Amino acid sequence: MESVLPVVITVLVLAVIMLVAASDRRARTLERRLRQLDRKVDLLLAQAGVEQPEDARMAEIDQLLAQGRTIQAIKVHREATGSGLAEAKEAVERRMR
Incomplete structure (x- = not known):
């Protein structure tokens, strides 16, 4: 019995x-597929000439960036979009350029 327990x-x-x-692999596959679909929708909207309205909170993010309050801007971006920390940081840094 004692020798069976470690094996079990x-x-x-x-x-x-x-x-x-397996679940991690499935999540990566789904994320990749979602990015592909996102790009396709963006292309279709651009082809149709449809502009996606910008969230009003993005103006608040721009204002915070102008004041040098990057961390607060990242926080607002996360609240507005529901994105994760790394994604929000990357998006805010793109807006800074």
Whole structure:
């Protein structure tokens, strides 16, 4: 019985690792697909001449950047878009250029 327990635990740990790896792979695939669809929609909107209105909070972000308050601008961007920290930081840095 004592020799079976480590084997069972090892098998369970390996099963969990495989499940996590599979779900991570699926998430990356879905993210890639979403980016592709996003680009296609952007192209279709551009072709149709449809302008996507800018969120009013983006003006607030620009104002914060003009005041040198980058961290606050990132926070506002995250609140306005629901994006993660890295994505918001990248977007705010693009607006700074």
